[in-house]
Amino acid sequence: MRIQGTIIDDTFAEAFRMWAARLVVTAIDAAWLETAVRTVTGYATSVIGCDAEAALERMIPASETPDGRPGAALLFFAFNADKLAKALPNRVGQCLMTCPTTAVYDGLPDVKVTEDSARISVGAKIRFFGDGHQKSKAIAGRRYWRVPVMDGEFVVEESVGAVKAIAGGNFLVCGPDQATTLAATRRAVDAIAPLPDVITPFPGGIVRSGSKVGSRYKAMFASTNDEYCPTLRSRGKTKLHDGVGCVYEIVLNGLSKEAIVRAMAVGIRAACGPGTVAISAGNYGGKLGKFHFKLHEVLAEGGA
């Protein structure tokens, strides 16, 4: 299969189950909002080494946020609800409560406690920073904590909804050199950015150090994806097409299978074209996850 001359490998991306929560963060202006977003989604690329994977889902105009100020929707992913329940209060407490003018709201307010969903205490834990001066306010069936801070009040919703989600959807953009491949991958990231229910948690949405499961070293449970490293082309089994000197990966975490399929299709089509030799995907022989996104099927289903 080819799109605009780019080879689409007959392979699949292998993704796995994670839990996700959506926070809506507001601030007094766009500048402080951006600071808050950057801070709270920092060091949140991969659960290989981070407590959560997180990124901006979309910016929200002031007219659509709970308090009428500029806002952003952020998605956070962790292996299970317990890990999310640890990561979120830490990140909100250290990165958002400390950031001037912010407030934090639940982006999945309709989520109830079921087998496939949970409520994660956030404000209910952070409120103790108020040292007895904290106050709660229930408005329209939602409960918020008001923690006095030195610029006024930090408002944070008592709990946020968390749902079963999917992480690790991916595709690889294979090109002749860094500049050409990076440009194609950026096109894909930019095309994915407006889509709802999905994030690309790595730096700028792009991974250069794609990984495989396992290592020759006992302490490591992931190591470099040597089959796609151009400098190892001659040393073992390579999966690189002729003429490929650089590979970048886009990893996608989404609230649903449909969200990932849509994002993969949009991203792959954007990355294809002159200079992009091939599109492939990372899979680990079924060892990593139960969700398999076959590239050819994704492109047929995902439209765009």
Next chain:
Amino acid sequence: MSGYTLTWKPHGPPALADGAALRPDVLGALAPDALRAVALKVGRDSVPLGDLFDVSGESGPTLTLRGVPPLPRMGAKMVSGELIIEGNTGDDLGASMRGGVIRVRGRAGHRVGGPDYTSDRGMTGGEIVVSGDAGDYAGLRMRRGLIAIGGAAARSPGFRMLAGTVVVARGALDSPGLEMQRGTVVALDSSVTPARHAWFQCEGEFPLTSMPAALLLVRRLAELKATNGSVAANAVVNLSSGDRFGLGKGELWQIRS
């Protein structure tokens, strides 16, 4: 919004009728015949609802009352649904209610959202929106929820309140929040100079945009169409804490545009 409409028949003994049975969560689930047979207390007697009201509409979560005299205890203890009262109400509107919305297109009597006769707590949830004035002690002993009064309130709105929010859109507040424990009494009338209440400590004046909780409240009031005017983006909140003779965790907000 589906539900029944009850139109008061122009006769009967209104002064002695008890409005406590007029709850959307209870009446809205009944078939029309069963609804007409519901017993309303009138003094020491019980009268079928169908003798006092013409019934129209169908079962559903909304109950609309038309032409009804200002009966006491309308919406008492309701837990869900929407009660729309086209006219004035008597005392103890929404007494000890736990959820749902009451909308009054007129005036309300004393103790809006206060405790029912058998309880020491006022409303513990839900929202009451009154388009006109309200009587004394709106929010008496309320524990949670929102009372929004589009007109003025008489003596001490938020009197002895435990928590929750009482909003008064017009006029100065007369001794607000006396003996309140927690909760917020909000005045929206910009034409009134912020009062200095001896039993409250003024904390200062803050831009509305720096108080997200106030922004959330303002937005909710707009969604409920609870006040006639909108609050300007550059409004400020004059904040006082008290009652200092009580727990001291209550608040008075005067939001001024």
